[in-house]
Amino acid sequence: MLLGDKIVWITGASRGIGRATAIEAAKNGARVVLSARSERGLSETATQVRALTATEPEIIALDVSDPRAIKEACKQLLARLKRLDVLVNNAGVLKEALIGMIADAQVEEIMRTNAYSVIHMTQCAARLMMRQNSGAIVNVTSMLARTGGEGTLAYAASKAAIIGATKSAARELAPHGIRVNAVAPGVIKTDLIAHLPEARLQEYQCAIKMGRLGEPHEVAHVIVFLASDLASYVTGQVVGVDGGMCI
Numbered sequence: 001m002l003l004g005d006k007i008v009w010i011t012g013a014s015r016g017i018g019r020a021t022a023i024e025a026a027k028n029g030a031r032v033v034l035s036a037r038s039e040r041g042l043s044e045t046a047t048q049v050r051a052l053t054a055t056e057p058e059i060i061a062l063d064v065s066d067p068r069a070i071k072e073a074c075k076q077l078l079a080r081l082k083r084l085d086v087l088v089n090n091a092g093v094l095k096e097a098l099i100g101m102i103a104d105a106q107v108e109e110i111m112r113t114n115a116y117s118v119i120h121m122t123q124c125a126a127r128l129m130m131r132q133n134s135g136a137i138v139n140v141t142s143m144l145a146r147t148g149g150e151g152t153l154a155y156a157a158s159k160a161a162i163i164g165a166t167k168s169a170a171r172e173l174a175p176h177g178i179r180v181n182a183v184a185p186g187v188i189k190t191d192l193i194a195h196l197p198e199a200r201l202q203e204y205q206c207a208i209k210m211g212r213l214g215e216p217h218e219v220a221h222v223i224v225f226l227a228s229d230l231a232s233y234v235t236g237q238v239v240g241v242d243g244g245m246c247i
Helices: 016-027 039-053 067-081 104-132 153-176 198-207 216-227
Strands: 007-011 031-035 086-089 135-140 178-185 238-241
Touching (some): 007 016, 007 104, 016 216, 031 039, 031 067, 086 216, 104 135, 104 178, 135 153, 135 216, 178 216, 216 238
Parallel strands (some): 007 031, 007 086, 086 135, 135 178, 178 238
């Protein structure tokens, strides 16, 4: 039980990698706190967690693009559970547009949801974890933060910002016993890529050295490892989970 008795807070937990992480964390003994905008999605995740792990998750509905909502969610978590051992910053949006077609509102939404939220959530988690002089934060970035991609200028920029935030937070929080790492998923079978045409998915698959798309639970396994004591001497790292696409 890699996360036995740990409180693990996961954003973007209503689907995809966030849902898979909630399930894997609970399977490994964690008490999971689920956050996302979609209350329906959170309810579905909670149902799966209960069915597969016989544990009862906490639910805190949250729009991470709103700093005031994050502060309120932190107060709720502290009042309910008194502590926080692991934060998984997974919430994010992917909206594609060619450079000449990117709207200001789109850039603002992507940055507030993907990048600014990581800063605000890390501030919240650090305050709670410093009380106990221990903790782990795992941020979900993307292979696009390293490679870029056509039509993903704003998205790739937001995910690259997460890498910088991860390394800076790791430096600052290490003396307090808090580790900060990131995972960089490649092409994973989630709702974020559901809109892509089959021809494009085939193109991606051909570029992946392992010859297939990734599954959400494969990213979740790495997140659980980084959150656990097995990674007790690992901080400031970005772990690619892309099937060799970036080799």
